[in-house]
Amino acid sequence: MTTKVTIVDFGAGNLLSVARAFRHCGATVELAETAEQVTRADRLVLPGVGAFADSMTGVQSRGLIEPLKAYAATGRPFLGVCVGMQMLFDGSEEFGHHPGLGLVPGMVRRIPATGTDGRPVKVPHIGWNQLITDHWGQGLLAGLSDPASVYFVHSFAGQPDDRADILAECAYGGHRVLAAVRRGNLIGCQFHPEKSGETGLTMIRNFLVL
Amino acid sequence: MANLRLIARLDIKGPNLIKGIQLEGVRVVGDPQTFARRYYQQGADEILYMDAVASLYNRDTLTNIVRRTAEEVFVPITVGGGLRSVDDVRDMLRAGADKVAINSAATLRPELISEVAERFGSQCMVLQIDAKRSGPGRWEVYRDCGREHTDLDVVEWARRGQELGAGEILLTSVDREGTRKGFDWELVKAVNDAVTIPVIASGGMGTFDHLPEVVEKGGADAVAIAYMLHYDKLTLPAIREKSLARNLPVRKL
Numbered sequence: 001m002t003t004k005v006t007i008v009d010f011g012a013g014n015l016l017s018v019a020r021a022f023r024h025c026g027a028t029v030e031l032a033e034t035a036e037q038v039t040r041a042d043r044l045v046l047p048g049v050g051a052f053a054d055s056m057t058g059v060q061s062r063g064l065i066e067p068l069k070a071y072a073a074t075g076r077p078f079l080g081v082c083v084g085m086q087m088l089f090d091g092s093e094e095f096g097h098h099p100g101l102g103l104v105p106g107m108v109r110r111i112p113a114t115g116t117d118g119r120p121v122k123v124p125h126i127g128w129n130q131l132i133t134d135h136w137g138q139g140l141l142a143g144l145s146d147p148a149s150v151y152f153v154h155s156f157a158g159q160p161d162d163r164a165d166i167l168a169e170c171a172y173g174g175h176r177v178l179a180a181v182r183r184g185n186l187i188g189c190q191f192h193p194e195k196s197g198e199t200g201l202t203m204i205r206n207f208l209v210l
Numbered sequence: 211m212a213n214l215r216l217i218a219r220l221d222i223k224g225p226n227l228i229k230g231i232q233l234e235g236v237r238v239v240g241d242p243q244t245f246a247r248r249y250y251q252q253g254a255d256e257i258l259y260m261d262a263v264a265s266l267y268n269r270d271t272l273t274n275i276v277r278r279t280a281e282e283v284f285v286p287i288t289v290g291g292g293l294r295s296v297d298d299v300r301d302m303l304r305a306g307a308d309k310v311a312i313n314s315a316a317t318l319r320p321e322l323i324s325e326v327a328e329r330f331g332s333q334c335m336v337l338q339i340d341a342k343r344s345g346p347g348r349w350e351v352y353r354d355c356g357r358e359h360t361d362l363d364v365v366e367w368a369r370r371g372q373e374l375g376a377g378e379i380l381l382t383s384v385d386r387e388g389t390r391k392g393f394d395w396e397l398v399k400a401v402n403d404a405v406t407i408p409v410i411a412s413g414g415m416g417t418f419d420h421l422p423e424v425v426e427k428g429g430a431d432a433v434a435i436a437y438m439l440h441y442d443k444l445t446l447p448a449i450r451e452k453s454l455a456r457n458l459p460v461r462k463l
Binding site for chain 1: 250281306432
């Protein structure tokens with residue numbers, strides 16, 4: 001009996017990569033486009049790359065906003081990846097102000113383009129970066145220890161109101177940038193576990209047993 | 211800062227991994243997927259497939275290589291060579307590419323950069339620039355695998371590409387490619403000074419010391435390595451270890 005994971009299909013560019021990684025890790029993948037599929041999921045993944053507003057529109061046009069909120073309230077495991085993680089927040093300041101799902105209190109804001117040393121920092125933040133966390137060896141990070149690097153591609157990052165929601169950060173331009181968030185059954189990764197080599201696959205396997 | 215990326219570059223001709231000299235004469239090295247798998251297992255930060263003849267023949271073979279590779283390689287895969295339209299890009303992303311590298315088609319129709327960036331995001335639009343020295347501190351953009359002039363100045367084209375929405379620049383020195391004489395770090399520096407997006411240096415790595423040179427003098431954010439890996443002159447773990455010893459910011463495995 002393999003573990004089933006439901007991946008929300010709202011047109012996200014990384015949908016198939018995420019699905020491939022989960023299948024590689026032994027999961028049975030269902031792609032969900034309807035409220036009904038989301039509602040009856042045992043384990044849900046919300047992918048996403050590109051612009052925040054487009055992604056929210058993709059979710060909204062399929063009538064999935066309320067079903068996603070209802071799913072989150074069931075307490076079953078919920079993983080957001082990249083923009084899928086950003087959508088968990090109250091909103092984003094990318095190209096104006098756009099509301100998110102409001103499941104994690106906080107906002108998504110642009111990564112500072114100036115480092116703490118006053119020098120310019122390249123945005124988007126592209127590449128591998130080391131995780132900074134106190135939560136090694138448990139939950140999503142079971143089997144992992146310092147140092148572990150994962151692959152990022154983003155210009156915006158979540159800023160949770162409650163620091164207790166921070167699962168991991170990374171350092172960029174001297175600033176702390178949110179890498180992963182956890183609030184109850186909700187987990188979000190700003191980085192791409194599906195593109196982070198064996199470290200990322202370990203997290204995917206961990207999510208399958210949460 | 212983001213880590214310095216070590217990218218395994220695999221040039222493809224039909225079903226074969228090849229290694230060229232100045233993008234021209236070629237030797238068959240082996241099966242691309244086997245090499246890609248090995249580089250992934252050895253800790254490559256990314257895989258780059260460049261189809262040397264895709265602009266000339268059909269692309270099904272490449273699509274199949276990408277599809278099979280994506281099933282077992284879980285780091286970003288960039289694919290370039292002969293992509294001409296948003297539809298070509300969509301097909302390649304569906305096959306499993308995370309990013310596409312576009313050169314010739316963009317020089318002929320620069321709006322393609324914006325079309326790809328708007329449709330799929332800047333993060334997957336890599337502007338591939340094949341650069342040939344045309345004078346002191348000057349380089350000209352070449353297309354069709356270094357065969358055709360464009361009259362475009364490399365630095366201006368890089369700046370324009372960024373404005374149009376490119377998310378990264380894959381910068382290959384046609385002069386150095388396959389020569390093992392080291393990267394053209396002056397070229398990398400000239401482009402890096404003109405743009406804020408990441409620059410991937412490609413072409414010419416023949417010994418480890420060429421890597422710190424292009425990073426420290428040129429400011430490269432990533433390096434594409436072909437010959438040294440394909441012929442086992444230096445493995446990825448060895449390059450990573452030497453880089454760490456040299457305080458280059460590669461990721462620790």
